[in-house]
Every structure is written in C-alpha cells, then in structure tokens.
Amino acid sequence: MTLDDEHTRGFFNSVSMASEAILDSARKDELIHVYSHLDADGIAAAGIIAKALNRLDARFRIRITQWLDEKSLDEIIAEKPHTVIFTDLGTEYVAQLRRKAPEIKVIALDHHQVEERPAEVSDGSIYVNPHLFSIDGSRDISGSGVVYFVAKSMDPVNVDLAPIAIVGALGDLQDKYDQRMLGGLNRKIVDDAVDAGLLTVEKDLIFFGRETRPIHKALASTTSPYIPEISGAEDKSLAFLASLGIKPKEDDKWRALRDLSEDEKKKLCSALANHMLARGLHYEISNLIGHVYTLTREEPWTPTRDGREFAVLLNAAGRMGKPGLGIAICTGDRGSALEDAISILEEYRWTINKYLGWITEKPERLKELENIYLVYGEDFIDEKIIGAVSSILSTNLPNPEKPLIAYAKAKDGEILKFSARTTDAVASRGVNLGKIMQIAAGKCLGKGGGHDVAAGAQVPVENVDAFIKLVNELVGKALAGETF
Numbered sequence: 001m002t003l004d005d006e007h008t009r010g011f012f013n014s015v016s017m018a019s020e021a022i023l024d025s026a027r028k029d030e031l032i033h034v035y036s037h038l039d040a041d042g043i044a045a046a047g048i049i050a051k052a053l054n055r056l057d058a059r060f061r062i063r064i065t066q067w068l069d070e071k072s073l074d075e076i077i078a079e080k081p082h083t084v085i086f087t088d089l090g091t092e093y094v095a096q097l098r099r100k101a102p103e104i105k106v107i108a109l110d111h112h113q114v115e116e117r118p119a120e121v122s123d124g125s126i127y128v129n130p131h132l133f134s135i136d137g138s139r140d141i142s143g144s145g146v147v148y149f150v151a152k153s154m155d156p157v158n159v160d161l162a163p164i165a166i167v168g169a170l171g172d173l174q175d176k177y178d179q180r181m182l183g184g185l186n187r188k189i190v191d192d193a194v195d196a197g198l199l200t201v202e203k204d205l206i207f208f209g210r211e212t213r214p215i216h217k218a219l220a221s222t223t224s225p226y227i228p229e230i231s232g233a234e235d236k237s238l239a240f241l242a243s244l245g246i247k248p249k250e251d252d253k254w255r256a257l258r259d260l261s262e263d264e265k266k267k268l269c270s271a272l273a274n275h276m277l278a279r280g281l282h283y284e285i286s287n288l289i290g291h292v293y294t295l296t297r298e299e300p301w302t303p304t305r306d307g308r309e310f311a312v313l314l315n316a317a318g319r320m321g322k323p324g325l326g327i328a329i330c331t332g333d334r335g336s337a338l339e340d341a342i343s344i345l346e347e348y349r350w351t352i353n354k355y356l357g358w359i360t361e362k363p364e365r366l367k368e369l370e371n372i373y374l375v376y377g378e379d380f381i382d383e384k385i386i387g388a389v390s391s392i393l394s395t396n397l398p399n400p401e402k403p404l405i406a407y408a409k410a411k412d413g414e415i416l417k418f419s420a421r422t423t424d425a426v427a428s429r430g431v432n433l434g435k436i437m438q439i440a441a442g443k444c445l446g447k448g449g450g451h452d453v454a455a456g457a458q459v460p461v462e463n464v465d466a467f468i469k470l471v472n473e474l475v476g477k478a479l480a481g482e483t484f
C-alpha cells in the first residue's frame with residue numbers, strides 16, 4: 001500500500017471532513033460528547049481527542065463504555081448533546097442515532113469492521129473508518145490512530161500525540177508485520193513520532209523495559225508471551241536466569257536486557273521456548289524478538305516508557321474500573337496519576353496471573369473442540385478481563401491453528417461475554433472471527449462483532465451451547481472455504 005493510492009486518499013478526505021466538523025463544533029462552543037471504548041486503544045483514542053479538544057478550549061465530556069446498544073443510544077439522546085463523537089466504536093450506530101435524533105451531529109472515528117458501507121453518508125453524519133476505504137482496520141490502523149490523524153488535521157501541534165496512537169495500536173495487537181512491526185497507516189504515525197523525537201524503534205527482545213529494568217523484572221512483567229511460573233514471579237524469574245548461567249548483576253549493578261551479549265540472548269530465547277514447550281505451550285522463538293517502541297520522553301523505569309507496556313497500563317486502568325486515570329495519563333498527567341496507575345497495573349497483573357494460573361492448573365479448563373479451543377471462566381474470571389486473558393492465552397496454544405474462544409458470566413448472570421482470538425495465519429485462511437461472532441450471536445439472540453483476529457460477543461445464558469456449537473461449525477466452514 002502506498003500513502004497516495006486512491007483508498008488512502010479517500011480515507012484522508014474523510015479525516016479532513018471530521019476535523020472540519022469538530023473544529024466547527026468547537027468554534028460554535030457546542031457541547032461535545034465523546035464515547036470511547038473500554039480497552040487500551042479506546043482509552044488512547046479518548047486521550048488524544050481530549051487533548052486536542054482541550055487545546056481548542058472546547059466544551060466536552062467523555063464516557064468510556066464496553067459496548068453500545070439501543071439503551072446507550074437513548075441515554076446519549078437524553079443528555080441532549082450538540083455533537084457526538086464516537087471513538088474506537090460506534091460505526092454501526094451512527095445511522096440509528098441520527099434517525100432517533102436528527103438534530104445531533106454525529107462523528108464516528110472507528111476502525112471496527114462494518115457489515116456494509118453505511119448508506120447515508122450525506123445525512124450530515126461523518127464516518128472515518130479504514131474499512132470503508134478497503135484499508136485493513138485490524139492491523140493497519142487502530143481507533144486511536146484514526147483519532148490521531150483527525151487531531152493532526154485539526155492542528156499540526158497534535159503531532160505530539162503520535163506516541164499515544166502507537167500505544168493504542170500496540171494495545172490492539174496490530175504489530176502484525178514482520179518481526180512484530182507496525183505497518184500500513186500505523187507506519188506513518190511511527191514516522192511522525194520518530195521525526196518529532198518522541199519515539200525510537202529498535203529490534204530486540206520484546207520484553208517490557210528492555211533498556212531500563214533488571215532482566216528478571218523484565219521477564220516477570222511481560223505477559224505476551226505469558227510464561228507459566230515466570231510471568232508475575234520475580235523470584236522464579238531470577239532462579240531461571242541463574243539456571244542458565246546468566247548473571248543478573250555486573251559489579252553490583254543490575255543488568256538490563258540490552259546489556260546481554262548475543263550469545264546470552266540466544267540462550268535465553270531457546271530456554272524460554274523449551275520452558276513453554278515442556279508445559280504443553282507452543283511459542284515461536286522468533287516472536288520473542290521484534291520491533292520495540294520506546295517513548296523516549298518518558299522516565300526510564302516507568303511503564304509508560306515501553307509502548308507495549310503503556311498499552312497494558314491503559315488496559316489495566318480500563319478493566320479495573322479507572323478509565324479516567326488512563327485518559328489522564330494519555331493527556332500528559334504524570335506524578336500522582338502515574339503512581340495510581342502503576343498500582344492499578346500491579347493489581348491487574350496479579351489478577352491476570354491468578355486467572356491464567358487457574359486455567360493452566362487443570363488441563364480440562366482449556367477444552368479442545370473440533371475447530372476451536374474453549375475456556376469457560378465460570379464465576380471466577382471477571383468478564384471485563386476475559387478479553388485480556390484470551391489475548392494472552394491465544395499467543396501460546398498447543399495448536400495455534402485453532403481460534404480460542406473464552407467466556408465468562410456478566411454481572412447480572414443472564415448474559416455470557418465471549419472473547420475470540422486467533423492468529424493472522426488462521427485469518428488469512430478465511431477465518432473472520434468478527435463476522436463469525438456477529439452471525440452466531442445474531443442467531444442466538446445476542447450480538448457480536450469485531451476484527452478478523454479479535455472479536456467479542458454477548459449471548460443469553462440459555463443459548464450458550466447453541467452459540468458455541470455454531471461458532472465451532474462456522475470456523476470449520478470458513479477453514480473449508482465455504483461461504484456463509
């Protein structure tokens with residue numbers, strides 16, 4: 001893809017339209033309501049738009065939500081906003097919202113798949129969505145990336161928000177190019193950030209904090225890959241290094257991953273791969289090495305320094321019920337906000353490790369069906385965290401050819417929340433989990449959607465067995481090249 005092809009031009013044309021519309025609302029001092037998604041990308045998107053609106057002295061308010069539905073549309077309308085901006089969600093609700101409340105100006109800055117091109121592009125609503133221009137929104141640009149381009153079009157000063165869009169893309173696991181690189185339109189954002197002196201990109205071991213943290217801490221804090229017995233356990237991580245003869249200290253000073261010799265790095269990688277293989281998990285050594293995105297203006301030792309870890313921090317804030325804190329960090333708050341976020345991150349890591357430990361403790365908790373893996377979190381796993389758990393698990397399944405579907409009970413007990421993940425390789429064989437979740441949930445009185453490699457659904461408790469059966473069938477059909 002080149003940046004000046006027809007699709008890209010179309011996309012950037014919609015970016016300018018959105019930018020004009022937002023500037024117009026700000027100029028007229030209209031009240032702007034922003035709704036964004038409760039994940040790292042959604043929070044990054046909210047942070048970028050918040051900063052851009054702040055710089056305009058615009059009147060706005062932000063809500064973070066896990067999902068939009070009819071009920072949330074009614075709530076939006078009841079608040080009588082002049083302008084609604086959806087970020088990292090909402091494409092499919094624009095037309096409906098406009099129909100119910102034609103007086104509201106609606107702008108959707110999204111990258112989720114849409115069933116078909118929204119018909120009424122001329123009704124005053126504005127869509128910026130890569131999928132409408134045949135650009136792959138599951139790996140070439142994230143929700144926060146879309147918002148970044150709009151913010152940059154509003155005012156070039158917003159280029160300083162490029163690193164936040166990179167964090168969002170990493171949070172959505174868009175580093176799918178060779179050696180875990182961001183590509184497509186994300187590449188353009190990376191270039192902006194590098195040119196502005198805010199980011200460096202290097203190839204190395206992808207563990208968090210490779211340049212600043214003691215090695216055992218870097219290994220223990222990384223959850224992608226999730227390394228059983230080492231993730232979350234610094235003492236065991238230290239013992240693991242000792243068993244390899246890798247010295248954690250040099251002259252009383254802790255060594256970081258960047259201080260390892262090439263030989264030591266190789267030794268570490270193959271030992272980790274063996275460690276996982278011995279526990280029935282598959283992991284490509286090559287995936288341990290990749291592009292590392294370092295936010296150079298961030299303090300060493302802090303979790304905002306490494307792009308991937310920053311994304312986990314935002315996810316943690318969202319999933320642990322503190323999305324506002326995540327937004328504050330994205331708009332530049334540090335000090336006590338960062339301290340709070342770090343303690344939430346610790347709590348979140350502890351929770352995820354507890355869940356992953358629970359799943360791996362009994363082999364039957366990872367069920368293998370004909371075409372998919374299934375994990376049922378029962379009452380144990382919080383439905384807001386099921387997506388993170390399935391993302392982590394999906395990177396080291398015994399058979400990576402099968403998508404993973406994890407689910408847990410929602411609070412009211414009436415609905416089950418599903419999270420589906422697979423690899424690009426499986427997606428390239430025709431498995432589109434977003435579409436499969438949408439179809440299967442639709443037939444089971446629920447709803448679903450998302451990206452080809454990462455999707456979700458919610459389904460009434462009584463239809464769960466039918467839903468799982470259908471997903472298993474649809475994945476099989478997709479793999480067999482059948483259309484449905």
Ligand SMILES: [Mn+2]
Pocket residue numbers: 041042088111142143144172
């Ligand atoms: Mn997203």
